[in-house]
Amino acid sequence: MENQKVSISDYARSLIRFKSRQMVGRAGFNESDLEDIEQELTVYLLDNLPRHDAAKSSENTFVSMLLDGKVAKMLRRRSQGQRDHRREEFSLNDRVVDDLGDEVQRVNIITADEACMRWGTTNCTREDEVDRSTDVVRAVNELPDDLRHIAELLKVERPAEVARRLKMPRTTLNRAIERIRKAFEADGLEDYL
Numbered sequence: 001m002e003n004q005k006v007s008i009s010d011y012a013r014s015l016i017r018f019k020s021r022q023m024v025g026r027a028g029f030n031e032s033d034l035e036d037i038e039q040e041l042t043v044y045l046l047d048n049l050p051r052h053d054a055a056k057s058s059e060n061t062f063v064s065m066l067l068d069g070k071v072a073k074m075l076r077r078r079s080q081g082q083r084d085h086r087r088e089e090f091s092l093n094d095r096v097v098d099d100l101g102d103e104v105q106r107v108n109i110i111t112a113d114e115a116c117m118r119w120g121t122t123n124c125t126r127e128d129e130v131d132r133s134t135d136v137v138r139a140v141n142e143l144p145d146d147l148r149h150i151a152e153l154l155k156v157e158r159p160a161e162v163a164r165r166l167k168m169p170r171t172t173l174n175r176a177i178e179r180i181r182k183a184f185e186a187d188g189l190e191d192y193l
Contacts, residue, residue: 006049008042012063016041019071027078037074044070139187143180150176
């Protein structure tokens with residue numbers, strides 16, 4: 001199989017430059033990141049351009065959609081707790097006072113949960129995970145049967161897959177998802193959506 005050569009249009013190049021400049025000043029990105037942002041968007045676009053289907057959309061629409069999604073993902077990732085540029089950083093070698101009044105290195109008093117959260121392997125403690133799981137199970141169990149089934153499927157499948165599996169129009173599924181969302185919000189669980 002021969003490799004297909006992919007090239008970026010002038011529209012895509014100008015959109016990459018525009019979106020990169022828009023990101024400067026947001027989520028901790030600054031002028032010195034501009035070239036890196038442009039490069040990341042360009043590589044992402046080159047990797048995904050072969051997926052374009054002219055029967056479904058114009059190339060410009062596809063490029064715009066891809067870049068919008070990538071920019072949102074980059075901003076979201078940069079703002080996540082363990083990567084948040086506003087987060088106070090400290091060294092594990094800093095000297096702190098422990099519960100007994102002794103001065104020790106921070107590394108000696110940090111819990112396993114705190115370490116995992118700092119390393120980015122989790123964003124909450126085990127206790128929080130158990131609470132979240134219990135809250136979600138309770139909220140799902142309180143849903144009407146039709147919504148409960150959809151909620152269970154959405155735990156492991158994307159909405160498009162659920163709609164296909166249930167032979168349900170996406171608009172109908174979207175209304176059901178909105179009802180599930182409102183039920184979660186009524187229970188104070190909007191953070192889990």
